[in-house]
Amino acid sequence: MGKTRPIDSSVKLFFADPVQPLHRQYLALRSFYFEEKSAVEVAAQYGYTVQAVYTLAKNFRNRLESSKTSGAELFFQELKLGRPKQERDSNLVEIIVNFRKKQLSVPDIKILLDSKGYNVTEGLVYRVCDENGFARLPKRSSEQRQELMERSGYVDVIQAAISTRYPFIEEEQFSSKGVGVLTFLPLIKKYKIDKVIQKSSYPKTKKIGRLSSILAFLALKLSNVQRYGQDDGWCMDRGLGMFAGLNVLPKTTWYSAYSDAIERKDNVAFLKSMNRIFADHGLLSDTANLDFTAIPYWGDEDPFENNWSGKRSKALISIQAALAQDPDTGILCYGDTTVKHDNQDDVVLEFLDFYQSGTGKKVNYLIFDSKFTTLENLGRINGHEINFITIQRKSKHLNEKIAQIPDAQWKTVKIEKPNHKSRTAVYSESTTTNKRYGDQPLRQIFIKGRSIKPATILTNDFELKAEEVIRRYSRRWLIENEISEQIHFFHLNRNCSGIVVKVDFDLTMTILAHNLYRLLAAELQGYSHNRAQSLYDKFIDNYGEVVVGEDEITVKMNRKRALPLLRESIPQLEDTYSWLGNKKLVFTANSHT
Numbered sequence: 214m215g216k217t218r219p220i221d222s223s224v225k226l227f228f229a230d231p232v233q234p235l236h237r238q239y240l241a242l243r244s245f246y247f248e249e250k251s252a253v254e255v256a257a258q259y260g261y262t263v264q265a266v267y268t269l270a271k272n273f274r275n276r277l278e279s280s281k282t283s284g285a286e287l288f289f290q291e292l293k294l295g296r297p298k299q300e301r302d303s304n305l306v307e308i309i310v311n312f313r314k315k316q317l318s319v320p321d322i323k324i325l326l327d328s329k330g331y332n333v334t335e336g337l338v339y340r341v342c343d344e345n346g347f348a349r350l351p352k353r354s355s356e357q358r359q360e361l362m363e364r365s366g367y368v369d370v371i372q373a374a375i376s377t378r379y380p381f382i383e384e385e386q387f388s389s390k391g392v393g394v395l396t397f398l399p400l401i402k403k404y405k406i407d408k409v410i411q412k413s414s415y416p417k418t419k420k421i422g423r424l425s426s427i428l429a430f431l432a433l434k435l436s437n438v439q440r441y442g443q444d445d446g447w448c449m450d451r452g453l454g455m456f457a458g459l460n461v462l463p464k465t466t467w468y469s470a471y472s473d474a475i476e477r478k479d480n481v482a483f484l485k486s487m488n489r490i491f492a493d494h495g496l497l498s499d500t501a502n503l504d505f506t507a508i509p510y511w512g513d514e515d516p517f518e519n520n521w522s523g524k525r526s527k528a529l530i531s532i533q534a535a536l537a538q539d540p541d542t543g544i545l546c547y548g549d550t551t552v553k554h555d556n557q558d559d560v561v562l563e564f565l566d567f568y569q570s571g572t573g574k575k576v577n578y579l580i581f582d583s584k585f586t587t588l589e590n591l592g593r594i595n596g597h598e599i600n601f602i603t604i605q606r607k608s609k610h611l612n613e614k615i616a617q618i619p620d621a622q623w624k625t626v627k628i629e630k631p632n633h634k635s636r637t638a639v640y641s642e643s644t645t646t647n648k649r650y651g652d653q654p655l656r657q658i659f660i661k662g663r664s665i666k667p668a669t670i671l672t673n674d675f676e677l678k679a680e681e682v683i684r685r686y687s688r689r690w691l692i693e694n695e696i697s698e699q700i701h702f703f704h705l706n707r708n709c710s711g712i713v714v715k716v717d718f719d720l721t722m723t724i725l726a727h728n729l730y731r732l733l734a735a736e737l738q739g740y741s742h743n744r745a746q747s748l749y750d751k752f753i754d755n756y757g758e759v760v761v762g763e764d765e766i767t768v769k770m771n772r773k774r775a776l777p778l779l780r781e782s783i784p785q786l787e788d789t790y791s792w793l794g795n796k797k798l799v800f801t802a803n804s805h806t
Contacts, residue, residue, distance in 0.1 A: 403784045
C-alpha cells in the first residue's frame with residue numbers, strides 16, 4: 214500500500230470554497246455534468262439557486278455547441294488587469310522624439326500621429342518624451358504654437374494623407390485641436406447654410422463634393438489659420454477634416470486649383486442666397502453701412518492700382534474691395550473686389566440693385582464716408598427716396614463757414630463709441646444746396662469736440678433729430694472695426710501670400726466666416742459684442758477627442774472656463790448631417806483640461 218499523501222487545508226479550501234466567479238461556475242458545471250450530481254446538490258454546495266444551475270448548464274451547452282473548440286478557453290484564460298500595453302516600434306519612438314525636438318506639445322504630436330493611423334494615447338507620447346529626457350514645455354499662445362508647427366518640418370517625418378471623403382463605416386476615436394470649429398456645424402444646419410451651398414453654382418471635384426469643398430475653405434477661416442504657405446498641422450488635423458466631411462483637409466495646391474474655376478457671378482449668387490436667409494431670420498434691417506478696404510498685393514508684377522490702406526496709413530498697390538454691413542447685427546451682406554478707380558463711385562448703386570434682387574426688400578438708409586460716391590449719385594439715391602448719411606469733403610470755404618457759427622448755436626451731444634462707452638461733442642446745423650446734387654436741399658450738421666476731428670455730416674433726412682443722425686453715423690465706425698477684423702483675424706490681406714486663391718472668392722468665404730461668428734455671438738448670452746478673435750480665444754480654441762459611433766459623433770472638448778456656456782448655447786438639433794454619414798452630433802466635456 215502507498216503512503217497517504219498529506220493535503221494542505223488551504224489547497225483543499227481552494228476547491229471546496231471557490232472565490233472567483235469563473236472558478237465557481239467551472240466546479241459547479243463539472244459536478245453537474247461530470248460527477249452527475251443533481252441540480253439540487255450542486256446548488257446547495259456552491260451557493261446557487263436550482264434555477265441558476267439549470268441556466269448555467271444550458272448556457273454552457275449552447276456556447277460549447279456553437280464553438281469549434283473544446284470550451285476550455287471559456288474558463289481557463291489569462292486575465293490581464295489594467296490597460297493593455299501599447300506596442301512600441303522603433304519608428305514610432307523616433308517620430309515622437311523628432312517632433313519633440315521641434316518643441317511640439319504632446320497633444321500636437323498625438324494629432325499628427327492620429328492622422329496617419331497610429332493608435333497611441335497621449336500617455337504613451339508623454340512617457341516616450343519623459344524617457345528620452347524631455348522637460349515639460351512652457352505655456353504658449355495659439356500663434357506661437359502655430360508658428361512652431363510651421364517650422365517643425367514634420368513633412369520630413371510624416372507625410373500628410375490624401376484628402377478623401379470620410380467613410381464613417383468603422384467606429385473609432387481620434388484627437389483634434391479643431392473640435393471647437395465643429396460647434397459651428399449646428400449653426401450651419403440651423404440656418405440651412407448647407408443647403409444654400411449645395412444649391413449654389415460652386416464647382417465640385419471627383420473626390421470632393423460641392424459642400425465639402427466650401428466647408429474645407431470655411432474650416433481654415435473659422436480656425437484662425439494665419440498662413441497657408443505650408444502643409445502644416447491644419448492639413449493633418451482630422452477634426453478640421455471632419456468639419457468638411459473629409460478624412461483631412463486638402464493640401465494647398467487643391468485650394469488654388471479649386472478657386473480657379475470660380476467666377477464673380479458664383480459669389481454674387483451665393484451672397485444673395487445667404488442674404489435671403491438672414492432677411493428671413495430678421496438679421497438684416499433697412500440700414501446698411503458701406504466702406505472700402507484695400508487688400509494689399511504682394512506679387513512681383515504690378516497689375517493693380519494704388520489704394521489707401523487705413524491699416525498702414527499709406528497708399529499701397531492693392532485690390533480695392535467694397536463691404537456692406539448691417540449696423541444692428543454686424544452681418545456683412547455684400548462684398549465686391551472688382552472695384553476700380555473709374556467705377557468706384559457707382560458701387561453704391563450696384564449695391565442697391567444687389568440687395569433688392571437678393572432679399573426682395575429695399576434699403577431705406579445708407580451710411581458711408583465722403584469718398585464712397587459723388588454728389589450726382591447722392592441725387593439719384595435721393596430720387597429713389599432712400600435716406601443717406603455721409604461726410605462732406607473738407608474745403609477752405611467750408612472751414613470759414615464753420616468758424617463763423619456763433620457759440621450760442623452749438624449744442625452738446627453724447628456719441629457712443631464701439632466699446633459702448635461715450636464721448637461728448639458739440640454740433641450745429643444748417644441747410645444748403647448744390648447744383649451737382651440737383652439743387653435739392655441738403656442738411657448740414659457740423660460736429661467737433663475733444664479728441665474728435667471736426668466734420669460736416671450731410672443727409673437728406675430732415676425728420677430725424679440731429680443727435681440721432683450723429684449717433685447713426687458714429688455707428689459707421691463699427692464697420693471700420695469689422696474691416697480691421699477681416700484683416701487681422703480672417704487674414705484678408707494675406708490671401709495672396711500663401712494659397713493662391715481668387716481674391717473675390719476669398720472675400721466671400723471671409724464674409725461667410727465672419728457672419729458665422731456673429732451668429733455664434735448672438736447665441737452666447739453676454740458676448741454679442743465680442744469680436745471674432747475674442748470668441749475664438751474664449752470658446753473655439755480648444756483640444757479634444759472625436760468619437761465616431763454607430764449613430765452619432767461625440768465631440769469631447771477639454772474643460773475650460775467658457776465651455777459650459779458654449780455647450781448651453783449650441784443649438785440642440787435632432788437632425789443628422791448628410792456629410793457626416795447621416796449621424797448626429799453630440800458635444801460633451803472631456804474628463805480633463
